[in-house]
Amino acid sequence: PACYGMSGEEPTITDANHLLGRVEHLLGGEMKLNTVLAEKAMEKVAKQLGQTLVETSWSSLVLANLHMARAVHIVTLERGLDPTExxxxxxxGAGPMHAAELAEQIGISKIVIPPSPGLFSSLGLLMTDMKYSxxxxxxxxxxKDDEEKIEQTYREIEAYAVSQLSRKVALKDYRIVRTIDLRYLGQGYEIEVGAPHPFKLEEVFTKFEELHxxxxxxKHVGEKIESTALRVYVIIPTRRQTLPKTYNQRGNAAKSVRRVFFRDGFMESPVLWRESLETGYEAEGPLVIEEYDSTTVVPxxxxxxVEDNGCMVMKR
Known part of the structure; x- marks a missing residue:
């Protein structure tokens, strides 16, 4: 981002958020953002569009949210799931800044922002079970005639998996999950279906038709069904950590008030420090909640x- 002052010259979404008053600094205030450099970078696009800096910045956010909404649709609507549910x-660092407008775009009415959202992926990596495929x-x-052969093939895969993994990791309390890729004859795409121990074709076909x-x-009841692959997952559980509560009860006074741009224009918005928000704290937007590793925008x-587990929940 140009506003970082680290030689970037092209405008980014971070520059747009800065020019709209949504983020003024990073790392809890240790890293100030350069407004002049952000304006200089955004001006290149604004002139081509015949727009003001604010109009171009807002258009950039709208476009970014549309791209993210498309990604959500791929993993929901295109899999037969309703995102509104x-x-x-x-x-x-930026997810909570875009969350509300993205949720509006896809019809979601509830958002959860975990503690230390900027570290959430790293925390997940440390706490996620190891999975080998x-x-x-x-x-x-x-x-029905293939049932015994498929069961035997699964056992061979499992024996190979355990043999290979036992040389690399300590196999203790692991579990094995079976799946099978199925499709109706002639289709060019498959559905991964859970398979039981021992393998039962009737149960698998029922699951496949329900998923399809x-x-x-x-679904085509009675249509020929073709398998394409047998899958075995070896899952080794990771010891779960108990996370301490990170938020205290030091009050919720606003750090400051600043002009933040929303759909209908700039609005005077309180700026809060997340660690000062006590459990049970409630407020209506517009407001901005800052913390060391992220910024939350509430339109x-x-x-x-603020929940008692430290999560912030946004609703509309």
Whole structure:
């Protein structure tokens, strides 16, 4: 970003957020952002569009949110899931800045911002179970006669997986998950279906047709079903850590008030420090909540509440 003052000359979404008053500094105030450099970079685009700096910055955010909404649709609507039935979890340094407008774009009415959102992915990496995948191609129109052969193949894959992993990691309390890739004969795409121990074809076919119906809106009962691959996952659990509560009860006085741009223009918005928000704190937007590793923007018509686990919940 140009506003970092580190030789960047092209405008970025961070520059747009800065020019709209959404973020003034990073690292809890240790890193100030350079408004002049952000304006100089954004001016290049604004002149080409015949817009003001504010108009161009806002258009940039709208476009960025549309791209993110498209990504959400890929993992929901295109898999037969309704995004409006889900809660949006906003993390990363900039995720909570875009969360509300993104949620509006895709029809979500509830957002959860975890403690230390900028570190959320790293924390997840440390706490996630280790998962090893083994796949064997098995392209065949399958029937009841194949049940024993498929079970034997699964056992061979599992034996190989355990043998290989035991040389690399301590295999203790691991579990094995089986799946099979299935499709109707003639289709060019598959659905991964959970497979039982021991393998039961009727149960797998029932699951496949249910998943196909929920994903694509139809199923062909009695149609030939083809497998393409057998999968085995070896999952080694990671010891779960108990996280301490990070937020105290030192009051919730605003650090300051600044002009922040929303859909209808600039609005005077309180700026709060997240660690000063006590459990149970509630407020309506517009407001900005800053912390060391992230910034949360709460637009008008949204309300935020601090849960006893340290998470902030936004609703509209």
């Amino acid at each position: 889900f809660t949006l979890v906003a993390f990363g 083994y796949v064997k191609g098995y392209v065949k129109i399958i029937s 119906s929920s994903t694509y809106g139809y 008008p018509d949204w309300r935020i509440h």
